[in-house]
Amino acid sequence: MARIGVFVCWCGSNIAGTVDVKRVAEEAAKIPGVVEAIDYKYMCSDPGQNAFRNMIKDKNLTGVVLAACSPHMHENTFRKAAIKEGLNPYFVEIANIREQVSWVHEDKEKATEKAIDLLKMMVEKVKRNKPIEDVRVPLTKKALVIGGGISGIQAALDIANGGVEVILVEKEPSIGGKMIQLDETFPTLDCSSCIMTPKMVEAYQHPNIKLYTYSELEDVSGYIGNFNVKIRKKARSIVEKDCTGCGDCWNACPMHKNVKSEFNVNLSERTAIYVPFPQAVPLIPVIDRSVCLHYKKGGKCQKCYDACGPKCINFDLQDEIIEEKVGAIVAATGYDLMENSLYGEYGYGQFKDVVSGLQFERLLSASGPTEGVIKRPSDGKTPETIVFIQCVGSRDPEKGVPYCSKVCCMYTAKHAKLFAHKVHGSQSYVFYIDIRATSKGYEEFVRSTMENDGAIYLRGRVSKIYENGGKLIVKGADTLSGNQVEIAADMVVLATGVIPKKGSDKMAQMLGISYDKYGFYTESHPKLRPAESSTAGIYLAGMAQGPRDIPESVVSGSAAASKILGLFSKSEYEVEGTIASVNKTTCVGCFYCQRVCAYSAISKEEVKDRSGNVLKVVANVNSGLCTGCGACVNACFSKSIDVRGFMDEQIFAEIKSLAV
Amino acid sequence: MKLAYYPGCSLKGTSFEYEVSLLKVLEALNIEIQEIPDWNCCGASAAHNLNHNLSVALPARNLAIAENSGFEEVLAPCAACSSRLKTAKYEMAGDDILKKRITDSLEMPYNNSLNISNMLEFLLNIAGKEKIKSLVKKPLSGLKVASYYGCLLVRPPKVMQFDDAEKPVSMDELVALTDAVPVDYSYKTECCGAINSLSKPDVVMALTGKILYDMKEHGADLVVVACPLCHSNLDVRQREIERKYAEKIGLPVLFITELLGLSFGFSPKELAIDGHMVNADKVLEKIL
Numbered sequence: 001m002a003r004i005g006v007f008v009c010w011c012g013s014n015i016a017g018t019v020d021v022k023r024v025a026e027e028a029a030k031i032p033g034v035v036e037a038i039d040y041k042y043m044c045s046d047p048g049q050n051a052f053r054n055m056i057k058d059k060n061l062t063g064v065v066l067a068a069c070s071p072h073m074h075e076n077t078f079r080k081a082a083i084k085e086g087l088n089p090y091f092v093e094i095a096n097i098r099e100q101v102s103w104v105h106e107d108k109e110k111a112t113e114k115a116i117d118l119l120k121m122m123v124e125k126v127k128r129n130k131p132i133e134d135v136r137v138p139l140t141k142k143a144l145v146i147g148g149g150i151s152g153i154q155a156a157l158d159i160a161n162g163g164v165e166v167i168l169v170e171k172e173p174s175i176g177g178k179m180i181q182l183d184e185t186f187p188t189l190d191c192s193s194c195i196m197t198p199k200m201v202e203a204y205q206h207p208n209i210k211l212y213t214y215s216e217l218e219d220v221s222g223y224i225g226n227f228n229v230k231i232r233k234k235a236r237s238i239v240e241k242d243c244t245g246c247g248d249c250w251n252a253c254p255m256h257k258n259v260k261s262e263f264n265v266n267l268s269e270r271t272a273i274y275v276p277f278p279q280a281v282p283l284i285p286v287i288d289r290s291v292c293l294h295y296k297k298g299g300k301c302q303k304c305y306d307a308c309g310p311k312c313i314n315f316d317l318q319d320e321i322i323e324e325k326v327g328a329i330v331a332a333t334g335y336d337l338m339e340n341s342l343y344g345e346y347g348y349g350q351f352k353d354v355v356s357g358l359q360f361e362r363l364l365s366a367s368g369p370t371e372g373v374i375k376r377p378s379d380g381k382t383p384e385t386i387v388f389i390q391c392v393g394s395r396d397p398e399k400g401v402p403y404c405s406k407v408c409c410m411y412t413a414k415h416a417k418l419f420a421h422k423v424h425g426s427q428s429y430v431f432y433i434d435i436r437a438t439s440k441g442y443e444e445f446v447r448s449t450m451e452n453d454g455a456i457y458l459r460g461r462v463s464k465i466y467e468n469g470g471k472l473i474v475k476g477a478d479t480l481s482g483n484q485v486e487i488a489a490d491m492v493v494l495a496t497g498v499i500p501k502k503g504s505d506k507m508a509q510m511l512g513i514s515y516d517k518y519g520f521y522t523e524s525h526p527k528l529r530p531a532e533s534s535t536a537g538i539y540l541a542g543m544a545q546g547p548r549d550i551p552e553s554v555v556s557g558s559a560a561a562s563k564i565l566g567l568f569s570k571s572e573y574e575v576e577g578t579i580a581s582v583n584k585t586t587c588v589g590c591f592y593c594q595r596v597c598a599y600s601a602i603s604k605e606e607v608k609d610r611s612g613n614v615l616k617v618v619a620n621v622n623s624g625l626c627t628g629c630g631a632c633v634n635a636c637f638s639k640s641i642d643v644r645g646f647m648d649e650q651i652f653a654e655i656k657s658l659a660v
Numbered sequence: 661m662k663l664a665y666y667p668g669c670s671l672k673g674t675s676f677e678y679e680v681s682l683l684k685v686l687e688a689l690n691i692e693i694q695e696i697p698d699w700n701c702c703g704a705s706a707a708h709n710l711n712h713n714l715s716v717a718l719p720a721r722n723l724a725i726a727e728n729s730g731f732e733e734v735l736a737p738c739a740a741c742s743s744r745l746k747t748a749k750y751e752m753a754g755d756d757i758l759k760k761r762i763t764d765s766l767e768m769p770y771n772n773s774l775n776i777s778n779m780l781e782f783l784l785n786i787a788g789k790e791k792i793k794s795l796v797k798k799p800l801s802g803l804k805v806a807s808y809y810g811c812l813l814v815r816p817p818k819v820m821q822f823d824d825a826e827k828p829v830s831m832d833e834l835v836a837l838t839d840a841v842p843v844d845y846s847y848k849t850e851c852c853g854a855i856n857s858l859s860k861p862d863v864v865m866a867l868t869g870k871i872l873y874d875m876k877e878h879g880a881d882l883v884v885v886a887c888p889l890c891h892s893n894l895d896v897r898q899r900e901i902e903r904k905y906a907e908k909i910g911l912p913v914l915f916i917t918e919l920l921g922l923s924f925g926f927s928p929k930e931l932a933i934d935g936h937m938v939n940a941d942k943v944l945e946k947i948l
Contacts, residue, residue, distance in 0.1 A: 344826025
């Protein structure tokens with residue numbers, strides 16, 4: 001026999017102002033099975049909670065219903081209180097009479113009626129509740145970080161410093177990501193490689209970090225706490241443990257000046273055996289088999305092998321597949337820039353002196369192709385006039401993307417500033433739509449570029465660039481003065497928009513996380529859970545989520561790390577017990593549920609007889625992945641799935657209570 | 661395939677040379693076209709600034725008549741006409757309510773099924789490069805020809821679906837078929853000032869002047885266009901521009917069909933080239 005206690009909360013005047021709480025309590029007391037119903041000013045206060053606990057104890061309650069605020073607010077508070085009195089926490093139900101009644105209605109009479117109805121429903125439900133135990137999932141306390149840029153490195157270091165083993169996987173031959181390609185960083189102008197290389201080395205040498213460079217994720221399966229990952233370690237053709245990074249091999253390579261350097265964004269050339277840049281971590285070369293003469297000409301060339309002292313070059317090395325088991329994953333796969341060629345009016349990537357922002361970084365950088373002396377690519381002359389164009393592709397729904405790439409206003413101001421510092425007497429022009437300089441010290445930085453470094457800012461867009469007599473004629477609008485302007489420039493720098501790393505959609509599909517229409521990974525909640533993906537156990541960091549600058553990328557890396565350390569601080573991962581369960585007797589194995597499950601939580605399970613013959617294949621819910629969303633319940637044709645705590649019987653009882 | 665011809669007002673008036681030459685060229689190519697019966701104004705210049713319904717209904721009526729007469733393809737040689745016809749088709753294809761409203765007002769059935777071509781598209785797709793090349797009897801070797809596209813042939817790209825909006829090449833390809841040399845210059849798609857020619861001639865002279873001087877600077881002997889309004893600005897205003905900037909230009913401006921006609925062996929007179937303001941005799945002496 002059910003013994004239900006009812007509490008009606010005033011929430012000060014929040015509820016009591018619009019709902020006749022006394023009447024609600026009186027009506028509740030009349031419902032069969034309710035042993036006592038009281039109203040109280042603040043149920044969530046200590047005295048309120050004590051009254052709650054005392055009634056459970058004194059009246060020997062089998063269930064409790066609170067008519068109060070949203071369960072999102074205090075369900076946990078009262079579940080915990082129930083546990084202390086020995087009542088299964090899933091026998092506490094809340095009728096939301098604040099957000100769903102008092103805050104949204106004015107007529108007190110009608111609002112009171114509605115509150116009584118909602119309460120009745122919950123009483124009928126709680127009578128049919130069954131004890132539910134939370135699910136516990138074992139945890140493999142090891143993390144995988146995908147992407148060795150600044151956010152991935154930060155995440156890896158923070159996790160490793162927390163005493164947890166980390167596997168860091170990077171696709172390129174060196175870690176460092178985009179940040180290591182930058183020259184100086186806004187707004188403090190510290191040199192990017194000076195602040196980045198120590199972190200790279202720290203990650204490389206950290207006893208808790210296992211680094212796989214020139215490696216790609218091949219497959220991911222499993223769920224929170226228990227992921228199985230396969231990593232393809234591409235063959236470098238180098239026996240890594242013997243290599244000293246001396247450089248004899250790449251100096252001997254005859255394929256010098258034949259391949260465009262990815263690191264220098266096509267502004268210089270590299271050899272077939274190469275390290276992407278001198279500070280590469282690890283400082284171990286890789287043979288680019290698509291251009292190496294040894295592979296292309298049937299093994300004739302082996303000049304690098306001949307030059308190598310420790311003889312650590314092995315042309316026959318094969319890709320290796322490494323299998324690891326991890327408990328959590330950070331996706332920090334980074335970003336790409338749009339191609340210049342998207343914009344025909346800016347020369348289609350044909351005018352050599354129209355370069356991207358990242359290319360200009362390389363021209364500024366001391367480790368770049370010009371050793372930090374700004375020279376234009378066409379003839380190597382130092383430019384005296386540079387036009388910078390912001391929002392190339394960003395904020396352009398017609399040809400590019402509608403969103404703001406966020407970093408371009410700042411790096412363009414930095415480019416103009418560094419240009420003024422390096423080429424005295426030079427002049428820069430910046431075409432912009434708006435200046436977005438919102439972080440600490442940013443606005444001041446842009447101001448000083450305008451005021452101290454003489455950059456001329458023109459609000460408007462550039463319509464066309466022509467080449468004429470060795471100059472680039474930039475035609476644009478200055479919308480503040482209302483004039484058409486034409487500038488004869490030596491160079492043009494395009495602030496091309498930020499887009500997700502190529503293949504990020506494939507990566508998201510492999511990981512089973514959601515991504516937006518551009519390919520950026522989507523957060524579990526855009527404000528309150530910015531480090532979590534839609535899938536438990538997979539966390540996000542860096543530009544893979546959307547445009548952000550270095551400080552924000554670092555913060556997001558640390559946030560992902562702290563979430564993982566928090567997860568790993570417990571011995572097991574606890575999942576709320578309100579998840580789907582399958583009636584294996586009635587399940588016909590159509591697996592329609594599997595198709596609708598957004599969390600890949602449904603797998604196939606064989607039902608066998610005693611001698612091991614498969615009788616049928618039925619759906620099985622992975623409790624580590626299920627979120628209890630209920631999509632499978634709706635999809636099931638044979639009514640074989642229910643979400644615990646929301647069984648058909650309970651829902652129908654709620655509805656029936658309204659009909660009487 | 662039955663091919664409809666929508667001349668529009670210019671080809672029957674100020675740009676009669678365009679019609680004369682295109683009929684000659686198509687005859688030589690053995691392509692039969694038929695004028696759409698009872699055609700009306702395409703609404704260019706004015707209608708789309710004043711009344712959206714009217715701007716769609718005017719071209720739609722022409723298309724509906726053509727469709728109901730059993731045509732599958734419409735040639736609209738004037739760039740403004742082809743732009744209006746294509747825009748009407750595009751807008752109705754993406755908006756069923758608009759299509760119903762317009763069709764109701766036309767009081768005749770209409771499926772929005774016709775393909776619309778501008779002159780360049782028509783020549784390249786319907787006639788084809790090989791056939792044009794095969795008819796070149798008098799190669800225009802050595803003649804340097806600047807192709808001017810203007811705005812409407814290629815823009816807006818998602819409506820026109822033709823060539824590259826920023827770097828079009830179709831007219832240059834046709835020029836190359838005649839053995840003339842296509843001139844690469846910077847202002848191929850820059851605005852000529854269009855209809856401002858009547859209201860703000862100063863603006864037009866500044867814009868058109870830039871285009872003409874740039875062509876000249878890049879060594880052009882001759883200009884070809886596929887738009888009556890472009891032609892009128894480049895040709896009729898040229899003398900005034902020379903006076904204003906005190907620098908001779910002297911670039912004859914021909915329609916692309918006139919250039920093709922010359923290479924097919926027609927005389928300038930047969931192609932009505934003598935109808936233009938800038939005299940082409942001297943330039944054509946070189947090749948004829």
